[in-house]
Amino acid sequence: MKKSVLLIASSLLVATSFAQKKELKEIKKAIEKDNFSEAERLLESNKRVALSTKKSTAEYYYLKGELGIKKALAGKNVATSLKEASEALAEARKIEKKTPAELESLTANVARLAADKGQEYYQKNDFKNAAIAFEQVYRFSPKDTLFLYNAAEYATQAKENEMALQFFLELKDLKYDGAETLYTAKNKETGLVEKSVDKNTRDMKMKTGNYTNPSQEKVPSKKGEIIRKIAYLYVEQGNKEEALKAFAFARKNYPKDPELIIQEANVHYQLGDHAKFESLMREAADLQPENPYVQYNIGVMSLQQGKPAEARKFFQKTLKLAPDNADAALNYAFTYTEEANGLVDQMNALGNTAEDIKRYNELKDNKDNLFRLAAESLNEYVKNNAKNPNKEVLENLKNIYLAINDIENYKRIKNILDKK
Structure with a gap:
């Protein structure tokens, strides 16, 4: 009796495994044919079965990521597609660290697309989508932390404070410094100065003949600014306790930063502590006597x-x-x-x-x-x-x-x- 139960269970596992492989192949085929609506339908209808094993779960999320990338490259809801792709790939990598080879080249392409789209949104003053696009550059290419910083800045400009706070906190956890040399070149077609953290990337752009005015610029550390922004965003949320904690951390690391002192003073003013406000302002005045504010x-x-x-x-x-x-x-x-x-x-x-x-x-x-x-x-x-x-x-x-x-x-x- 036990043997037949085991046999039935074993048969079910084989059948499920076979079904998983078959369905995942169908999803893959739909993606390769750029049949995005069919791929989305299959992903949704087969989600429960696909997520039943570790291996098929990784495959499922890689396929979902590939679909998002393909949609973005095809210009379909680019900002949303980029976000869906990066989130799906992040889920897949939690299970299986190695990204399939075919996805590696796609990832490089989509990172470039995200950067271009982010710039395009920025030029249109669409700061929210610029933030989403630049975040995805970082998600697809984690070495490019500058893009996460840009995403945080644009989210702030868009008044998307929750998004901005999340990005700035992540930058703080990453111990992002931001002090670097940027290699610049002017795009002849757009007239925009494009910046690269890598000299070889800039030099390759110059070789295409589409760029002029190669140069470089030194960027100072952004650590103090990131802490200031975190505190400011907590203040905007009404979370003054967390804001003061952020300032305490910042002052410990940057005790002579007058801008930091002024921001902290403003929080104390909002809390009704006018004596502390004045004390900090006088401290800032000693450090920055030429500041009219x-x-x-x-x-x-x-x-x-x-x-x-x-x-x-x-x-x-x-x-x-x-x-x-x-x-x-x-x-x-x-x-x-x-x-x-x-x-x-x-x-x-x-x-x-x-x-x-x-x-x-x-x-x-x-x-x-x-x-x-x-x-x-x-x-x-x-x-x-x-x-x-x-x-x-x-x-x-x-x-x-x-x-x-x-x-x-x-x-x-x-x-x-x-x-x-």
């Missing part, structure tokens, strides 16, 4: 803490570095008008005695002087940006002149506004 933000923090005189210094520095910064000009003037408005409260609290009237006149003179200082600072901004004066600056300046009853200058500024 840093100077401006320290000024804003000082203003919020009720230190107008200190804020003024930082807004002055900002305007010296960036004369067109309207926000710095407005806040600089605000330090004076806010102080002047504080004197108005004191003036209104006085009585009618001779001493009160004397004090009132003193405070009024001080108030008007502060308004004049505010007007001078905004006038300086208008003078430095005469070709394109900021409307908000002009409105504030007009109101200040009205407040101090300087009608001549009020009309002058109103006239400029009316022409805008």
